[in-house]
Structures are given as structure tokens and as C-alpha cells.
Amino acid sequence: MIYSRNAFGPVPELSTVCVEHLDGEPLSYMTADAADSLKALTELAVVVPTTTRTIEQFNRIQLPGAPWRYAVTTNGGNILDNGRPDPHWRASLAADVRATSASLAEVGAELRSRTDDSFVLKYRVADNLFCYLVVNLEALPADFLAEWDAWCRPRGWSASQQGRKIYTMPISVCKSRTVAEVRRRLEDSGNLDPAARLLSAGDGALDAEMLRASDAAIRPRHGELEELAWTHPSLTITSAAGIRAGEEILDWFLRSSDRLVD
Template identity: 60%
Template sequence: MKTLIATDLDRTMIYSKAALKAAPSTADLRCVELAKHKPVSFMTVAAADLLAEVSAQTPLIPTTTRTIAQFKRIHLPGEPWRYAITSNGGNILVDGTPDPEWLGAVIDATRAAGASLAEVAAELQSRISDEWVDKFRIADDLFCYLVVQLDRLPPSFLTEWGTWCADHGWAASQQGRKIYSMPSTVCKSRAVAEVRKRLIAEGRLDASATVVAAGDGALDAEMLMAADAGIRPRHGELEALNWQYPTVALTDRSGVDAGEEIVRWFADRA
């Protein structure tokens, strides 16, 4: 194989009911995630069918900031996956099982690079209030995030918190109602590079294989820049920032229709 595909999931491949409302589509939809037996995430039928075809021909790596448990709720066309990346690159799943060696290396690198998760969590909790924070969560013992009320979020919070994080080897990023606090060592691009190396060693990928990637959020930017070619939808955090890069294309459409456009872009390159 001469191409490796790495794709973000939420608001890139799959779309929640809230995301569907933000950019309505007339396309037929397929549910690809259930939570408590209720449908929560969708793709267009055309995108789902084509993604199954593409992933049967070309190594495709689901690459998400979701925790392992959250990722396992998704039934993305093309599964089961030899490799999947969760926790923003902090975990690599091999045939559905977390690789302890990779996780250990990430944790060691985080300790060496700056503040510990415990220190960051304590500092963050000292800065937030129940008046505008609905949830505080630790994700897979690697990073933390908030779910906030956007209309009550203090205007200076993200800038001030981002500055503190940058001074301590971390970064802050907002995606919708979620504000992530992420170690600089936990990133999707490093995990994608590791999976590429393993696939080459297994003989499933040519040594000269190119990487193509898709994503919509600031946490995807490094992965998009590291890829030989990338694409992002006309919505999400990167769109709001007007983020551009010479090798990263933009979709014509937004919402779930952009997800279908991205799969077609993958198919052209596979």
C-alpha cells in the first residue's frame, strides 16, 4: 500500500445531533454511534458506504481525542481496526487493545517536558467555577477537559489559561463547549508516525507511503501539517481561526456534507 489515511472523527467523519442542526443536510443519514442505546452520531449513507470501501483497500487510522471508552461506542464503517489512535495520540489501540509500551513512553515524555497532570488539574480547578463549568474530566490519565456554558465563560479565561499552560509544557484548546488542557507531548501526529512505522515493519505499507489526514480542530493542526496532504472542513475551530496551510485543502461544504466530501477526497488519493 502506498497511502496511509489518518482521520479525526467528531465533526470530521461523524456528526452529533447538535452538529447536524448547525449545518442541516438533506442527505440520508446512518447512525454510527449509540450512547445508552440512543443514536448520537451520524454520517451520510454515501459517506459510510464509501468509507467502508476505502478502508478495505487502504490502511485507515481513526484518530481521535476521545477516550478509549468513548471511542469504543463508535461503529465506524470499515471496522475492526488493526490500529486506532485515541486520547489525542496518548493511546494506540492494536486490535482494540491499548499498547502499554506506547502509553508508558508518552507518560515518561510528559513528566520530563513540564507540569504533571496532577499539577495542571489542581491549577485548573483553582481557576474555574460551577457558575460556568458543567463538567471537569480527567481523560485516560493523560489530560483534562472542561465542558462549559459558553454564554457564561469569562472572556479572558482561555487566553490566561493558555498562557499558564504554555509556560508549563501544556496547551489549551477550545472545541465547542469543551476546553482541553493537553501536554505538548500528547499529539496525534506522533502517534500517526508510530503507526506508519509499524505498518511498514509489518509489510502492510510501502516504505515510501504518503500520509493523508483530515481534521477540524486546533488539536488536529499538527497532524494536518505533518501529513503529505491534508483536508479540513469549512466549520469547526480551525475554520473559526481561518487556519490555513499550503498542503491542507478546504472542503466546499460544511457539516455532515463536508464529511462526505472528505471521504471522497480520501478515495481519490487511495
């Protein structure tokens, strides 16, 4: 939904709204039309922002239509309930990770043993759940991602690339699982009809399971899933790439939600 200046794509000058600042400087934007569409969407549907960002990174964003009853951060590792992390969900997920996966310490040590400053710009741990690299794409060895993912899989982890970031993630930490939990809570509280359809959008391999689990989904014509030519019978692909794809995705949500209301 949000884009840095470098990710706008080949578009003429746009009317944009800055929705994220870092150290006081503008960082991420939506088009003004996309911002209006997101506000309108919150009046038609239950909107649950869902992201791989950490809680701290998510809280930098000022999305139109907020506040949100629920948000999902850290690739499903955290549920924010009225802005507060749910400790019970996090503890349950952490126990499952411990039972099914190698430890973050083991995986992190192995990852650092395979990398060096020739292509890695940063190594980060996200909310003590997973780790990721920021890499120099021009210097990244062609076989690095495939070889690293092959090491991770038997140990209950996976590796994927999103632009300059290479994520190493426990397989049990996934957006679809956490979105299903949020849906259960909304149904139990009477805030969501059990017959309501689930609609989702995403552009990376970490989104694929969520898109597959949805009644209908959309992805932009850019990003990791575009590079993988990933598709699914219930998937729509935008015609635009870059920030215009964000507009198209929100228009698709609005049209789908209008049909639900009718």
C-alpha cells in the same frame, strides 16, 4: 467523520446511519453516502482512526469498515492494536510527559482554582493523561482561554477549545507523533510501502500538527481551525460545513487513494 443531530448544519432531510449510541440512545451519525465511502476507502488504503476521544468513548463508535488493525485515541496517548491498548507505547509516552511537563495533578488543581459553576458544566480527566472542561459558551469569560493557555505553555501544556470543550493537554501528547509510530510499525511489518503518502483530516487545534505533518490534508469549513482561519500549503478546505463536509472529506480521501492505486 461523525456528527450529532445538532451538528448536521443547515441541510435538508438526509439518509443517515447511526454509528454511536450512549446509554442505548442514538448519538452520532454519518450520511449513508459517507458510510459507503468509508467502507470503500478501507479497500484502497490503510485507514487509522485517530481521535481525542478516550478508549471508552472511541469504543462506543461502530464505524463502517471496521475492524481496524490500529487506532489512535486520547489525542495520541494510546495506540489500539487489534482493539487492545499497547502498554509499551503508553508507558513510554507517560515517561516523556513526566520529564517535560508539570503533573496532571498540578495542572488540574490550577484549572479548578480558575473556574466555577458560573460557566463550567463538567470537569473531566481523560485516561489519566489530560483534562477538559465542558462549558456554557454564553457564560465563558472572553479572556479565559488565552489566559489559561498562557499559564500552561511554560509548564509543557497547552489549552484549546473545540465547541463546548476546553482541552488542557501535555504538549508531548499529540496525534502526529503517534501516527508516525503507527506508520513505522506498518512499514516494518511490510503492510505499508515506505513511499506511501500520509493523508489526514481534522477540524481542531489539536489536529493542526498532524495536518501539517501529512503529505496532504483536509479540514472542514467549520470547527476550531475554521474559526482560526488556519491553513497550510498542503491543505484542502471543504466547501461544505456540517455533516456534508464529512461526505466531502471522504470523497477527497477516495480520489487521493485512487490516484495512489493508479
